[in-house]
Amino acid sequence: MTDRNPRSAEPPPRPGEPADLPPDVPVEFAAFCELHRPRYLSYARVWLPERAEAAAAVQQAFAEIAVHWRELLGSSNPTAHAWQILRGTVAERTRHPVPAAPDRHPADDDLAILHYVVGLAAPEIADVIGTDTASVAGRLRRTMLREASGW
Template identity: 55%
Template sequence: MSVEFAAFCELHEPRYRSYARVWFQEPGAAHRVVRLALRTLAEVWPAVLESPNPAAAAWQILRDTVTEQHALAGAERLRPDVDADEDLAILHYVVGLATPEIADVVGVDTANITSQLRQTHRRRATDW
């Protein structure tokens, strides 16, 4: 494991686990899904580092792994078709991350996160 990858995991794994717990109520399941995503990320880490936005590439791997494992578990509590704006809302309103933290996790600038959260809040306020 490279130093860069270890540092990335140390920074992002707790946030990833908090997100996964929204999908998998049992903490052990959320932990396993995040570890699976990080193993997948480790396999492509050099390519991720060379990508224009490593945080966004890593987030997509996590998101894909969560969606896949959620479907395999036959879970029905949350929809597997949650879109990117709803992911931001989950990270902000459910997980409790501030917009700079969300920007760091998903690889998007803070202003964009703020704008998307406002739009999502207007659209979905009655659903929460």
């Protein structure tokens, strides 16, 4: 999968950066982190423009995910649960949260951010938040129509 907006993608972590994982982590967790770190960082950078602060938020989220890793793996949708942990971690660090409009759901705002700002296509968004592509595409269409009707 490729980002439509390569400028929003974060470079891979350099050795010694907080993103390094201890050598004894489960291989599944290491793979999960490697797969999701760039997109999680891009999302966090929307809300936390300081690169170090966004990286710290993502690292904190991965630390929490690691604590609950076995429990998450036993859940019906580990990726969705991990996404909620990331969202919560980023929200805790946001100084001035932007409330959703009364007729909007914050998760729809996340989809719009991931699509229009980060540059992910619907299948990539579905992979990141742990849902199906059709649901993401439909919600993006509804969000776009809602916005267009307000013009």
